[in-house]
Amino acid sequence: MTTFPKDSILVLIETTPSGELARSAAGLLGAAARVGTPVALLVGESATAAAASEAAGAIGAKHVLTADPEGGASQLAVPVVDALAAAAALVHPDAILLSNSVNGRDVAGRFAARTRSALAVDAVGISRDEEGIVAHHSVYGGAYSVDCAPTFGAPVITVREGSIDDRAEAASPETTALDVPPSGVPAASIQSFEAQAVVSNRPELRGAAKVVAGGRGLTSQEQFALVDQLADVLGAAVGASRAAVDAGWVPNSYQVGQTGISVSPQLYVALGVSGAIQHRAGMQTAKTIVAINKDPDAPIFEIADFGVVGDLFDVVPQLIASLSARKE
């Protein structure tokens, strides 16, 4: 039987509906490698394929556990929690890491409650001190930093996507298939799933290095295309304020802010975004913030490194032309 290193960190890796590893996987394994030996758990029918284990190894998993629990494709969270419980019982890890996604939180919550483990959510960093694993958090929209640790036992930690820059070295993992006894805990059932089509080859908003976001100032869905154009010139992801989402110009998956996605890119360009406190809570940890707004008193200017008071329909086309000219 495989024995696992004493400093094992168990990482639940989510897979996409098509069987690929989720984008959050590399950051989770990177964080795990920093404080111990990454042991990846892959759950689902496609996860049992050799290719999945290899892919996990390529981004740093030293060991891979695979599980295909009963009801895995038809029930919410519970089968994955059962698999995670079986994996934790086998590995005895120093910590358990999951993505702070909707599914990751559901699994983390149930698992922590079931095993009475200390739970830390939305961590932006992980470290180890002499007593164990410490989770670092950024709270109230980045205004405070807070460090947390369990009184004892292995903590369960969800990690904010895109917050970890560390990447683990590639490994050739040993793969173990897990036997998962079903817990019998009642779960909600999945009736159908409709994948949202990927519309472009732009970077994904979550974890993007550059973000261009549009707000009410864009005035219409047609005009919002200006945001897309600037994003493509900069190689940036596209985001939006709640006003633009509520107006129906872009899907809600574009929303940056307190509700919606929190981003910490190198560059955040806010076009026609007033900078309501809820929006700022989702982006004010960006390294550099640029804002263009007609209203000289827009709160976004209070946090902008470079602010332009002006009509974005004049400024942005000129910016695009200027950047394109210099690239040639």
Place this chain on the structure above:
Amino acid sequence: MKIVVLMKEVPDTYGERKLNLETGLADRGASDAVLDEIGERALELALSRAASIDNAEITVVSMAPETATTTLRKALAMGADRLVHIADVNLVGADLGLTAEVLAAAIRRTGFDLVIAGNLSTDGYGGVLPAMIAELLGVPYASALASVDIAGDRISGTRETDGGVMTVAAALPAVISITERFPAGRFPNFKGIMAAKKKPVETLTAADLDIDPEALDTPRSIMLAVSERPARAAGTKIVDEGDAGEKLAEFLIQNRLA
């Protein structure tokens, strides 16, 4: 049908929110306290469906300091039938695990067919309590719902996740959480405010729920350090004189951002 709505008092997001740098706890004096908006949406869902549900009884359950009673009474003024308020100084600073145990015990004591919660609070931003409570209650959990149908002994709805939209269903009793897709809570009217004064409010302590907040046999998450980030200062601000696009391009290139 017994509907429990989980609500929370939070610092007003529109104001300044502070942590006490010595205790690491929210500085409740630093800003106005309000009902969390997402919890109001959860209550609004219950209120708007109550008419079409047999014998709907809506109970708001909240764990909050004693001082939160005034804030929580707004839920009664909006139309909830009763309030169960867990207020206990020994629960100040409770971590997620302890909070989940307390709320699950209060919900079990109250009795429930459906528990409705917001998907993420605007202060803690945890988004895990409904899942923890569902596990402790041993019932299904349908999370992050953007729409919901409540019919007889069953709920169904759509769930927005990364990469797509799911249709999910669960037999009652169950826990659900809802997203911002749901309409905002109603404003209490004068009649509601007057009626609220007569509605039952039950105040409980951890001991009433047979929970020992100081028990050492369960691991708890504790805060080791808290620090305030320096406030972000405004940088250059220019007014467009016809060349702002070029100046901005210059700025981006100089800072290696383009």
